[in-house]
Amino acid sequence: MATYTLPELPYDYAALEPVINPQIIELHHDKHHAAYVKGANDTLEQLAEARDKEAWGAINGLQKSLAFHLSGHILHSIYWHNMTGDGGGEPLAADGVGDLADAITESFGSFAGFKAQLTKAAATTQGSGWGVLAYEPVSGKLIVEQVYDHQGNVGQGSVPVLVFDAWEHAFYLQYKNQKVDFIEAMWAVVNWQDVAKRYAAAKERADVLLLAP
């Protein structure tokens, strides 16, 4: 039985219009995300076979493949829930997400400063990557990460809570080469309730690294 499975979308393909059109959502979820799930499962099988046969000739490629596909699966699983057709604006205490709003201000100085940094990090990825807001458990603060592919350029132990997919497959059919326009439009579909839930959960398990037992 497969270790990883493709989660269902929490909405229909047209739910994020006009920011993201249905064709992109369908391909992105049903083909791209599905390929990462299959890739992670296939790689685990190949690693099991390598252990059985004690055949380690492909170990470097397999470990890279595991990191790539598993991280792709995880980031996309977060991505779908980070968005809603009723989203946008900024997190406000009146909407029950005051803890997240306070953490953003404490970590970045202001919401505007945070928004500018995440927009820039996502829109300037070279090649394929992501802009990510993550909870960093050692400092107890939020940080922005500019992720290469799905797995590079991240701090170990940081937990992604808001992710902007900046791969061409996320926008090219609609925005062509205007990646910055896509990233700026993304703010209108951010599901702050979901981000706040992820932030609270990440903070709960902040001692998981046990750096100072």
Ligand SMILES: [Fe+2]
């Ligand atoms: Fe993607």
